[in-house]
Amino acid sequence: MPDVLVLPELPAAWPGFITLALLIVSAIVGGELGARAGVPRLVGQSMAGLVFSLGNFGLARLGLEPVPPEFTRITLGLATALVLFEFGRIAPWGWLRRNVALLFTSVLEASLSFMAVLALCRAADWPWLSALLAASVCMASAPTVALALRRELRPQGQVGERVLLLSGLNFAYAVVLSTLLLAWVHVDARGALDAWVLHPLYLIVGSLVVAWAGAWLLRLLLRLLRGAEAERTTLTLAIVGLTFAVTLALGLSPLLGMLALGGLTARHGTAARIPGLDTLIGVALVAAFSLTFAAAEFSDWPLALGLAALVTVARLGAKVAAVTVLALPAGLAPSKGARVGLALAPMSAPALLLVQEVAAIDAPVGAQVGSVLLVVVLLMQTAGAMLAAHALRASGECGAGHGRA
Amino acid sequence: MAEPEGLPFPSGGPLLTMGVELELQVVDRREGDLTRGGADLIALIERRPHAGDVKPEITDSMIEVSTSVHRRHDALLAELQALRGAVIRAADRLDLLVCGGGAHPFQHWAEREIADRPRFVQVAALYGYLAKQFTVFGQHVHVGCPDGDAAIRLLHRLSRYVPQLIALAASSPYYQGVDTSFDCSRLNTVFAFPLSGRAPFVTDWSAFERYFMRMRALGVVASMKDFYWDIRPKPEYGTVEVRVFDTPLTVKRAAQLAAYTQALAALLLQDDTPLDEAIYLPYTYNRFQACRFGLDGVVIDGLSGRSQPLHEDVLTTLARLAPHARELGSEDALEAIAELVRTRSVDARWQRDRYERERSLSALVHAQAERWRTGSSEGARDTALA
Numbered sequence: 148m149p150d151v152l153v154l155p156e157l158p159a160a161w162p163g164f165i166t167l168a169l170l171i172v173s174a175i176v177g178g179e180l181g182a183r184a185g186v187p188r189l190v191g192q193s194m195a196g197l198v199f200s201l202g203n204f205g206l207a208r209l210g211l212e213p214v215p216p217e218f219t220r221i222t223l224g225l226a227t228a229l230v231l232f233e234f235g236r237i238a239p240w241g242w243l244r245r246n247v248a249l250l251f252t253s254v255l256e257a258s259l260s261f262m263a264v265l266a267l268c269r270a271a272d273w274p275w276l277s278a279l280l281a282a283s284v285c286m287a288s289a290p291t292v293a294l295a296l297r298r299e300l301r302p303q304g305q306v307g308e309r310v311l312l313l314s315g316l317n318f319a320y321a322v323v324l325s326t327l328l329l330a331w332v333h334v335d336a337r338g339a340l341d342a343w344v345l346h347p348l349y350l351i352v353g354s355l356v357v358a359w360a361g362a363w364l365l366r367l368l369l370r371l372l373r374g375a376e377a378e379r380t381t382l383t384l385a386i387v388g389l390t391f392a393v394t395l396a397l398g399l400s401p402l403l404g405m406l407a408l409g410g411l412t413a414r415h416g417t418a419a420r421i422p423g424l425d426t427l428i429g430v431a432l433v434a435a436f437s438l439t440f441a442a443a444e445f446s447d448w449p450l451a452l453g454l455a456a457l458v459t460v461a462r463l464g465a466k467v468a469a470v471t472v473l474a475l476p477a478g479l480a481p482s483k484g485a486r487v488g489l490a491l492a493p494m495s496a497p498a499l500l501l502v503q504e505v506a507a508i509d510a511p512v513g514a515q516v517g518s519v520l521l522v523v524v525l526l527m528q529t530a531g532a533m534l535a536a537h538a539l540r541a542s543g544e545c546g547a548g549h550g551r552a
Numbered sequence: 553m554a555e556p557e558g559l560p561f562p563s564g565g566p567l568l569t570m571g572v573e574l575e576l577q578v579v580d581r582r583e584g585d586l587t588r589g590g591a592d593l594i595a596l597i598e599r600r601p602h603a604g605d606v607k608p609e610i611t612d613s614m615i616e617v618s619t620s621v622h623r624r625h626d627a628l629l630a631e632l633q634a635l636r637g638a639v640i641r642a643a644d645r646l647d648l649l650v651c652g653g654g655a656h657p658f659q660h661w662a663e664r665e666i667a668d669r670p671r672f673v674q675v676a677a678l679y680g681y682l683a684k685q686f687t688v689f690g691q692h693v694h695v696g697c698p699d700g701d702a703a704i705r706l707l708h709r710l711s712r713y714v715p716q717l718i719a720l721a722a723s724s725p726y727y728q729g730v731d732t733s734f735d736c737s738r739l740n741t742v743f744a745f746p747l748s749g750r751a752p753f754v755t756d757w758s759a760f761e762r763y764f765m766r767m768r769a770l771g772v773v774a775s776m777k778d779f780y781w782d783i784r785p786k787p788e789y790g791t792v793e794v795r796v797f798d799t800p801l802t803v804k805r806a807a808q809l810a811a812y813t814q815a816l817a818a819l820l821l822q823d824d825t826p827l828d829e830a831i832y833l834p835y836t837y838n839r840f841q842a843c844r845f846g847l848d849g850v851v852i853d854g855l856s857g858r859s860q861p862l863h864e865d866v867l868t869t870l871a872r873l874a875p876h877a878r879e880l881g882s883e884d885a886l887e888a889i890a891e892l893v894r895t896r897s898v899d900a901r902w903q904r905d906r907y908e909r910e911r912s913l914s915a916l917v918h919a920q921a922e923r924w925r926t927g928s929s930e931g932a933r934d935t936a937l938a
Binding site for chain 1: 580587595646647
């Protein structure tokens with residue numbers, strides 16, 4: 148009789164990486180189920196992450212350790228970095244030179260959403276710093292969602308292109324403004340008055356300089372690697388990782404750095420095309436959406452829900468109103484302008500990363516802003532994404548076979 | 553709108569007037585691919601008064617611009633330039649590129665969307681995938697005729713020169729991502745339609761009218777628009793419409809081709825020899841030679857049986873057209889055509905040279921867009937994401 152005792156005993160607890168793998172598998176399945184139900188895949192992927200987050204207790208009973216928080220943070224950061232890089236590459240930045248009304252539209256929609264959220268937070272007796280931080284983060288739409296919907300629905304036309312541009316711009320405003328407000332946190336936390344000027348300058352200029360250096364290096368090496376597709380893709384990935392790591396190590400803004408790296412690379416157009424990157428971006432998007440809520444703490448959500456709902460509605464109303472009002476001067480019918488405004492609804496992981504940067508410096512402010520914004524992001528990464536998908540489809544820009552998510 | 557009973561052709565209209573229609577590509581600035589933007593572009597152009605007319609075409613990646621009626625080449629060119637300016641200004645505001653060329657070099661026809669107009673929806677329902685493949689871009693030149701009989705005579709006599717017109721305008725060497733080896737690949741797409749090719753050999757307007765009424769009674773056509781012939785009469789305008797040109801890469805070339813057609817018409821309307829159907833014997837062969845080899849194609853005269861290279865045929869014709877060009881004020885335009893033949897600087901050759909230099913069809917489209925904008929043969933180095 149064979150000796151079955153040579154087999155090892157089952158582990159008492161399965162490592163967190165198994166949980167992570169199961170999370171990704173669940174996200175893929177959730178995305179597919181979502182697609183079959185007519186909603187964007189990213190909604191199903193996000194919900195899978197949420198279920199894992201809420202089901203931590205159940206996971207423990209199955210002997211599954213949670214996903215290591217450090218690993219979640221790094222993976223989410225790298226995935227977001229890659230997505231922002233790609234977003235920076237494809238967003239039509241040069242359009243602003245040819246249609247200045249789009250810049251006014253962008254400034255108006257971001258300002259109105261900022262003021263609407265600020266007013267609500269102040270009305271809820273939040274201190275100025277927390278209210279300003281929440282308002283600045285809420286200016287941003289979600290480049291990740293915009294990119295995911297673009298890949299899934301493949302819109303061709305004015306609504307899809309304007310969503311890309313306006314999402315990129317309002318995200319940049321949010322990063323810059325929250326960076327300036329971080330300087331305020333520095334002042335409060337450390338009392339260093341010179342941080343008002345030097346620290347923001349360092350963060351913004353430093354991030355752009357690192358991005359410029361990364362873009363220069365990438366363009367230089369890509370020219371040497373014409374035709375070597377695998378090497379071009381790997382090189383791009385390495386430079387993105389390098390730029391991300393350098394901005395982190397120097398205490399700069401990796402979000403701004405990645406967006407700028409993409410924008411500066413794309414300026415060289417067709418010569419800088421990297422088709423092999425496409426699959427990696429798809430992987431990064433799945434990781435970003437499934438991990439957004441996987442490690443989130445939802446303990447305060449009942450308290451935050453009311454304010455979060457008001458913030459969501461006010462923010463969306465401000466964006467739709469601004470883009471609709473300025474649609475005609477920007478060369479578009481107001482009805483299409485309204486659809487652009489609706490498609491700016493989504494928020495996603497980068498907004499939470501901005502809040503995390505605050506929490507690292509001032510934990511109470513970070514906790515207050517984070518409790519509400521987590522719920523806002525949850526709503527806007529799911530319902531907001533569905534609204535954006537609906538707006539894109541209603542614009543008639545999604546071709547046959549791509550109109551359903 | 554329903555066709556009136558019969559098919560009256562107006563008599564006594566201005567002779568040898570001309571007008572031009574150009575089908576243009578609406579292109580995404582990022583990749584250089586065709587994109588949906590025709591409807592938004594037209595809506596924006598129409599907000600302000602502008603020269604000529606702008607209309608949708610069968611898919612939303614195309615628009616058609618057309619001029620008013622002219623007799624002189626310089627006035628036609630001025631209107632085309634004004635029209636180009638209006639289109640480019642609107643396209644810039646929408647971050648679109650617009651360019652000439654008979655076919656987009658790498659678009660996938662299956663991705664095209666039929667424009668939301670009853671006629672286009674009807675065409676798509678009838679022709680299936682051919683309708684989306686019809687996303688090719690041509691120039692149509694109208695020439696005013698004194699009456700229907702003259703229009704029919706001109707139509708048949710012009711058919712002898714169709715290979716010349718194809719070769720001079722050829723600008724569709726690349727299609728669906730490959731070099732087709734044709735200078736003009738566009739007409740192969742048009743040829744798939746059952747009502748394409750040449751008009752029937754009827755020799756006066758009343759016979760043509762009977763032919764049309766019979767075809768309509770049979771349910772084959774509903775209107776003259778259903779004929780996709782290389783040359784067709786256009787009774788509502790009092791013109792003959794020549795439809796074999798690829799859309800050139802510049803408005804200057806478009807105006808020169810119109811002036812050449814006008815001068816040809818002036819020459820041919822003076823010809824009172826009887827029509828002979830033998831002119832059509834080598835028609836499709838000559839047409840193929842012109843599409844495939846451009847000005848180096850060898851064509852056969854159906855009446856004399858003589859063969860000669862197209863470039864020689866054009867230069868011989870130009871010599872016969874000289875007095876008419878003087879009278880019509882189009883000597884400069886015809887001299888430009890002669891220079892084009894001598895140097896073989898057709899658009900298809902420019903496109904192939906450009907591709908050899910850049911090794912990128914996307915870069916070629918961007919260069920075509922810059923050439924359309926500036927009229928310069930150099931075009932842009934790379935306007936992607938600029």
